[in-house]
Amino acid sequence: MVIEIGGLPIRLATDDTAFAEMLRERYAGFLTSGTNAQIEFDVVLAPAGTMLGNGDVRVERESGQWSMGRGDFQADWNPSAARGIIRQSANPYSLNSVLRIVHTLLLAEQGGFLVHASSAVRNGRAFLFAGVSGAGKTTMARLAPPGVTVLTDEISYVSRQKDGYYAHGTPFAGDLGRLGENMRAPLAALYLLTKGTENKVEPVAAAEASRALLENILCFARDSEVVRSVFEAACDFVCRVPIRWLTFVPDARVWEMIA
Amino acid sequence: MSEKCYVARSSKIAARMMGDEMMIMLAPDSTLFTLNEVASVIFNAADGTTPLEVIVAERVCREFDIEFEVALRDAEQVVKELAGHGVLLVSGEPITQPLAFAQVAR
Numbered sequence: 001m002v003i004e005i006g007g008l009p010i011r012l013a014t015d016d017t018a019f020a021e022m023l024r025e026r027y028a029g030f031l032t033s034g035t036n037a038q039i040e041f042d043v044v045l046a047p048a049g050t051m052l053g054n055g056d057v058r059v060e061r062e063s064g065q066w067s068m069g070r071g072d073f074q075a076d077w078n079p080s081a082a083r084g085i086i087r088q089s090a091n092p093y094s095l096n097s098v099l100r101i102v103h104t105l106l107l108a109e110q111g112g113f114l115v116h117a118s119s120a121v122r123n124g125r126a127f128l129f130a131g132v133s134g135a136g137k138t139t140m141a142r143l144a145p146p147g148v149t150v151l152t153d154e155i156s157y158v159s160r161q162k163d164g165y166y167a168h169g170t171p172f173a174g175d176l177g178r179l180g181e182n183m184r185a186p187l188a189a190l191y192l193l194t195k196g197t198e199n200k201v202e203p204v205a206a207a208e209a210s211r212a213l214l215e216n217i218l219c220f221a222r223d224s225e226v227v228r229s230v231f232e233a234a235c236d237f238v239c240r241v242p243i244r245w246l247t248f249v250p251d252a253r254v255w256e257m258i259a
Numbered sequence: 260m261s262e263k264c265y266v267a268r269s270s271k272i273a274a275r276m277m278g279d280e281m282m283i284m285l286a287p288d289s290t291l292f293t294l295n296e297v298a299s300v301i302f303n304a305a306d307g308t309t310p311l312e313v314i315v316a317e318r319v320c321r322e323f324d325i326e327f328e329v330a331l332r333d334a335e336q337v338v339k340e341l342a343g344h345g346v347l348l349v350s351g352e353p354i355t356q357p358l359a360f361a362q363v364a365r
Contacts, residue, residue, distance in 0.1 A: 205278050207277040207278050224271060225286075227287075227288075
């Protein structure tokens, strides 16, 4: 099967039909035809009872090959060959983690990033709502009025194109428990969320915006080149996309502020 | 700190001026620093070949109207702290290592 997120098709090959079916259900809406994959991973399931636990994610590059692992998975990926292998326990969360890591690495090369933010499209323009857990990402997605398309309530996908930044839908769902729509739209603004007693939008200074954005960008790799790329991407983003504080009361009226 | 003190930006950082603040990220571990205006001037002038006292006299004192002795003492403290974090390199001799990877953009 081929899972396409952010316009990047990744083929996953597994011999386990039950696991493949589970993935088809989980990534429905992000599956594409099998002819155009840019990266291929063989997924090998570990015997039950092995590869347990979580622990810290480790992402390292050696001789041009990426190695990424946690208690429940170990993946190796050769970007030059566009191939890799994932050994994991039979749960979709492990694969989800690998996909997130691979996309962060690919996006870093292209000036994009994954960020802890919900995102939605209104009138053809995308809006990001960033913040730590509890800041209101899922709340903003849940309160979205008719006519607004939710791209994700948890992890937003930001790519840099020739004509600017775009937000893409992702299957990386949070508490909403629902996949985002598989579409993209040019980014109009990023809001830094804070819950309060009134709805208000305030400007953010560039340095503060950069700090806040960097705190929310997913960067798993302890790799100097990737860290530099993410830093530059965040700074470029702040220079090109309006960033504002959004203090809000968690009810539907907050969306009157978003335009 | 010796009388002749040379400072250079580390090659293991990324840096960028955002608004009025210099933002610096350590590449190995993603630690983020923000420099104030005086520290930003020192950081920008840290080319490895200009002595710190010259940087202070010709850049800091002129831009901020501070007495040289006070400015030098403060600058030495700033340099010591940044060197401790790996942002700057400090030497009693000119530092001639290439600085190509210390990407300072404005």
